Amino acid sequence: MRNGEKIIDRLEFIEDTKGNSGDKGVLIITNLRAIWHSMTIARISLSIGYNCIQNISTRIVNSRLRGTTEAVYIQSKYNGLRYEFVFTNLIPGNTRHFTSFIGIYKAYNTSRLYRELKLRGAILQNGRLKLLMLEKMYTTVNGVWNLSSEQGNLGAFLMTNIRLVWYAESNETFNISLPYIHIYSVKIRESKFGEVLVIETTSYSGGFTLGFRIDPRERLREVTKELSSIYRIHCQAPEFGVHFINTEQIENNEPSPTLLPSPEKYDEFEDENVIGVSNSLAKYSISRSDKGDGTPKYDSSLGLAIETLPDGFTLSTLWEVIPTTNRSIE
Known part of the structure; x- marks a missing residue:
């Protein structure tokens, strides 16, 4: 797991x-x-x-x-x-x-707020974060510029044990809730705005690159160090x-x-490649897309009209976990 x-x-x-x-x-x-x-x-x-x-x-x-x-x-x-x-x-x-x-x-x-990136959500009330169950507030950092637009938006960071939240001071509905499990990297980079905090998210959450400016430079480094530490701790035992x-x-x-306990040195992918397990997921398929089932086709061995099989599949292989051609002789 x-x-x-x-x-x-x-x-x-x-x-x-x-x-x-x-x-x-x-x-x-x-x-x-x-x-x-x-x-x-x-x-x-x-x-x-x-x-x-x-x-x-x-x-x-x-x-x-x-x-x-x-x-x-x-x-x-x-x-x-x-x-x-x-x-x-x-x-x-x-x-x-x-x-x-x-x-x-x-x-x-x-x-889902524990696990999904949320933009412009109703996560604050009167400037205070609505805490989730088991969520604890760690640090509030004011004076954080969001560099998503050319002029930037002044707001604040809210760091908890589960996520990082930024919201605009002028409009708290302009916000982002980013769970730490979706952070790919936390770095300080040079930009046209000077040194900024850059947070890259995973491809699962859209692969965003978020930039924030915090003055002075010493404070930027302190915030980056604290965020990196919380992020590493959370990834070891995420909530x-x-x-x-x-x-x-x-x-x-x-x-x-x-x-x-699982058998030692067991690799499910390596095991599949050696034994040649067929794609048994096809047994559970009910449609290839939202457009509906495939065109019915008469099968002489069954004497019935069945849905057209996907490329690479035959009627006999759908009933096999291990293909006949790859079975070892005992």
Whole structure:
């Protein structure tokens, strides 16, 4: 897991009904994603980031192991393609996969200020920052010029343990909220305005280059040093703002979720290249784009009209985790 990622719940005997029907697995729910892997072969797995999910609901499905039952139905979008995932709890009467998954996803959606760059947001009231849960105010720096325009705008820095905020003194709605996890670098550079503080953001947040002028020069260096220090500390243990307590788990006196240590020197990408795992994500695809499904085409082996397969795929490879041509003979 990445820094700041925490396991919130872990459920066994969960079936991936859409892509691996009939296979018992483990569903691990963290504050950033949901991970499912087979209890038989851990290599058969998938990871769903909450930012890709568009909708979560429940649906009646036909499970190979459980029969007709209610399951968690997930619709997601990634790289212009739409996918669906279905998770079925094989333990009768256990609905914790509903409460955990849906509850954590809602907590993720309502805490985006922890993780996303925000421009011109309603984050201040009468010049005071509306603090997030677990957010602490560190430093206020007045007299900071934002150099986004030719003449510059005079404002102030607000440094917390989670983000850097700048707002204009003349109009507090002209502001920027920048979580430290989106900072790529903090430097002092020469410009036509003299020495300025330059903050580069990651490509995920748009790859912006933000310039600020702070006088005098000694104060500029002090602010830069403090910001760099807070940024490094936060990156070691970032706060993503996703918190959820499963009351059902507490009432049943169930232990906190734990994970077995990963095998040493295991590289999932290297492993895929050696074994030649096929693109099993295609099993979850329901559309190639927002324009709708592909043109139906008659398949003689099935005797049915099916959606046209993407380039490089055949009907037989969609049912394989390891391509037949790459299987080793034991």
